[in-house]
Amino acid sequence: MSSAISNVFSNYKHILIACLMIAVYLSPYYILGEDTHIRVHDNMDSNIVWYKLLAESGQFFSMSELPNVINGLPRSTLATPLDIMVWFYTLFEPMTAYTIGQTIMRFAGFFGMYLLLRRLISSKWLVTGVSLAFAMLPFWPSGLLSIAGLPLALYLFLSIRDNRWQTPWYHWLTLMLIPFFSNFILTFVFFLGLMGVFWLVDWIRSKHSNWAFFTAIAGMTGIYLIKNYMVIYSMFINEGFTSHREALDLGHNSLIETISLFFKNFLTGHTHDMAIHTYIILPVIGIAFVVAIFKRLRPMLLASLLLFNAALSLWYAFWYWEGWRIVKDNMMLANTFNFSRIHFLDPMIWYICFALALWLLWKHMRFGKTIVTLLIIAQCASVFWLNEELKYDRLGMPTYEEFYSEELFESIENYIGEDQSEYRVVSIAMHPTIAQFNGFYTLDTYNNSFPLEYKRQFRDIIAPELDKNPSLKNYFDTWGGRLYMYVAELGENYVFKKTSDEVLDNLNINTDALREMGGDYVLSALPIENHEENGLAFERSFENDKSIYRIYLYRIKDE
Numbered sequence: 062m063s064s065a066i067s068n069v070f071s072n073y074k075h076i077l078i079a080c081l082m083i084a085v086y087l088s089p090y091y092i093l094g095e096d097t098h099i100r101v102h103d104n105m106d107s108n109i110v111w112y113k114l115l116a117e118s119g120q121f122f123s124m125s126e127l128p129n130v131i132n133g134l135p136r137s138t139l140a141t142p143l144d145i146m147v148w149f150y151t152l153f154e155p156m157t158a159y160t161i162g163q164t165i166m167r168f169a170g171f172f173g174m175y176l177l178l179r180r181l182i183s184s185k186w187l188v189t190g191v192s193l194a195f196a197m198l199p200f201w202p203s204g205l206l207s208i209a210g211l212p213l214a215l216y217l218f219l220s221i222r223d224n225r226w227q228t229p230w231y232h233w234l235t236l237m238l239i240p241f242f243s244n245f246i247l248t249f250v251f252f253l254g255l256m257g258v259f260w261l262v263d264w265i266r267s268k269h270s271n272w273a274f275f276t277a278i279a280g281m282t283g284i285y286l287i288k289n290y291m292v293i294y295s296m297f298i299n300e301g302f303t304s305h306r307e308a309l310d311l312g313h314n315s316l317i318e319t320i321s322l323f324f325k326n327f328l329t330g331h332t333h334d335m336a337i338h339t340y341i342i343l344p345v346i347g348i349a350f351v352v353a354i355f356k357r358l359r360p361m362l363l364a365s366l367l368l369f370n371a372a373l374s375l376w377y378a379f380w381y382w383e384g385w386r387i388v389k390d391n392m393m394l395a396n397t398f399n400f401s402r403i404h405f406l407d408p409m410i411w412y413i414c415f416a417l418a419l420w421l422l423w424k425h426m427r428f429g430k431t432i433v434t435l436l437i438i439a440q441c442a443s444v445f446w447l448n449e450e451l452k453y454d455r456l457g458m459p460t461y462e463e464f465y466s467e468e469l470f471e472s473i474e475n476y477i478g479e480d481q482s483e484y485r486v487v488s489i490a491m492h493p494t495i496a497q498f499n500g501f502y503t504l505d506t507y508n509n510s511f512p513l514e515y516k517r518q519f520r521d522i523i524a525p526e527l528d529k530n531p532s533l534k535n536y537f538d539t540w541g542g543r544l545y546m547y548v549a550e551l552g553e554n555y556v557f558k559k560t561s562d563e564v565l566d567n568l569n570i571n572t573d574a575l576r577e578m579g580g581d582y583v584l585s586a587l588p589i590e591n592h593e594e595n596g597l598a599f600e601r602s603f604e605n606d607k608s609i610y611r612i613y614l615y616r617i618k619d620e
Contacts, residue, residue, distance in 0.1 A: 143287070211252060486584055
């Protein structure tokens, strides 16, 4: 028995060590629980609350509105009931569901990249190291396998392309399960499009159709379409509502700004798909090309993938070029759908390039193995350092428990003394999803889509503040996904702790419009000195030792 265990460890110790490192990376979620520091942007300020509201509503398959948000948020704007994350949030507490998602993301990212790179590189230690670094990237948390699962999907497609109908059944099964763990609109619509091009090129070159490969592409696409039936139903069968996205007016960058955006994305990446490739991976790729020149090598795959990533960054940058407005203004799909998101394929490609470059150095550079080992350790350390707990603790951001401050908001609920469905609130100087998380019915929100008519009504409330700040006005009018009670002097800052000495003494909101929309209370993380001028009556402030906030409660006066 001990001999068998010894053999397993000997044969798979590289994988076991990597899994141990991933476990250490994930340990804060399991040890600290709700005391963990996690990302706020497009995470605690949005997706976590969306999943929680949907899970608590029980309206998984219903097409009715959710009354908690903006007097009725269309159900189709939230996650499909076939999204596995919906069920995680239904079966578990939000932080537990979040931890499960992080765990799946990291291990799927590691094993997917490992299997993919083993097709190209024989050194299992090199492949393990690069795969480990990829698995610890700061992926957008709510994406689950949308980015982290791309290497696994590519490996499975290549396996089916090579083996056709002889491909093992579990490869097919895994491929068809990925849609339930990932987002079609975010990444896989582009990925599957590229797989379709790949299949077509194969057909043209070989004069023979690979129907197993085609079936895999069509099958996965079909599952995504079934999964997203609510969006399809609302778009093509029942028109439902006019989304605020139809009034988007993004993409006015000059040519100089566009070129600058290209270099920024190519060199540093986007906040949702950061590959942490600037200081190690890019120089390593450059050195690999220098070595290739001296050794008279032709690393065609490496060069092709690097150029492909450059093309993705160029496409991303030019999507926001003012010249594209001609197309966007005349084609609704081009205006409402973000075609620039194809750049979310970047991290997978960067790490394939990294592995290929290291493999070239490993084989053709003096002391190559030692140098490669040190480079892998350095890259793993750099991404480990961006672990959510480490990063956001360094930045002084709140923990999960501090951000939502459930006990504090429960005391506000108790003070008001009515059922939360009987009144409506808005938030100032903080994210409205905090109130939503704590059961309050809000007129403000942050969502991917909502009725355009509601946005126009809400704008009347904050119009005086938007007029004071051209940047905020442009932000709201050209995009407007955040229906926030903007304050000109605060800008796009939404987290203010009770230690803050900020005071709002020049607030100017349209309280009549707020009242007409059903507003009853204002929750503010900062004191509003001129509340009387705004038709607000101060009730009292709330704080406790556990919360980072001091919340000032104002009642909207009757006319």
